[in-house]
Amino acid sequence: MKIDSFTVLAEQAADDPAIEALHETAFGPGRFARAASILREGVPHDPELSFVAKSGLDLVGSVRLTPIRIGAKPALLLGPLAVVNSWKGRGAGKSLMRTALAAATEAGHQLVLLVGDEPYYGPFGFQRVAPYQVTLPAPADPARILVCPLVQGAMEGLGGVVTRRA
Numbered sequence: 565m566k567i568d569s570f571t572v573l574a575e576q577a578a579d580d581p582a583i584e585a586l587h588e589t590a591f592g593p594g595r596f597a598r599a600a601s602i603l604r605e606g607v608p609h610d611p612e613l614s615f616v617a618k619s620g621l622d623l624v625g626s627v628r629l630t631p632i633r634i635g636a637k638p639a640l641l642l643g644p645l646a647v648v649n650s651w652k653g654r655g656a657g658k659s660l661m662r663t664a665l666a667a668a669t670e671a672g673h674q675l676v677l678l679v680g681d682e683p684y685y686g687p688f689g690f691q692r693v694a695p696y697q698v699t700l701p702a703p704a705d706p707a708r709i710l711v712c713p714l715v716q717g718a719m720e721g722l723g724g725v726v727t728r729r730a
């Protein structure tokens with residue numbers, strides 16, 4: 565029987581193979597060279613802040629948050645966010661985004677950074693940083709470097725090199 569709805573759940577270790585397969589399909593082998601991937605190298609995503617969407621036992625989508633620093637400020641890197649092709653446009657991406665950002669806020673985090681499309685992420689509170697305000701470990705289109713403050717004042721004095729945070 566085909567189930568037509570999905571549920572957002574905390575990511576479990578057992579979800580990993582399906583998530584890796586989704587990333588391979590969504591982003592291809594070139595994904596490892598991207599600035600965001602480099603920031604995730606050797607740093608585990610935060611399991612408390614990473615979520616899957618599932619329909620029955622099937623993975624529908626995934627979002628992960630990983631600790632980083634922007635200059636001296638602790639922050640989170642959002643991504644990858646990916647949804648299985650046959651489920652696109654049915655709200656899974658937005659549900660995963662809302663859940664991850666609410667969990668990050670609840671846990672007391674102040675800032676989330678991602679590299680992505682402003683038209684999609686803007687409605688969640690993401691905004692462009694000024695040119696050269698932040699430096700990533702690999703080239704990225706400045707128009708796609710987006711930051712979301714989770715608390716008032718989080719953007720004050722924001723800037724610098726984005727680095728891994730263990």
Ligand SMILES: CC(C)(COP(=O)(O)OP(=O)(O)OC[C@H]1O[C@@H](n2cnc3c(N)ncnc32)[C@H](O)[C@@H]1OP(=O)(O)O)[C@@H](O)C(=O)NCCC(=O)NCCS
Binds near residue numbers: 646654
């Ligand atoms: C981007 C992605 C996660 C969106 O997930 P989704 O479940 O399909 O999205 P939702 O159903 O929650 O939202 C659909 C809406 O987002 C819009 N949208 C989807 N991708 C978009 C994009 N890249 N830019 C702007 N809007 C986008 C759709 O047009 C739709 O708009 P509508 O609500 O006005 O009809 C999904 O398309 C995906 O996995 N893409 C490939 C991987 C990827 O690019 N990830 C993001 C990396 S930055």
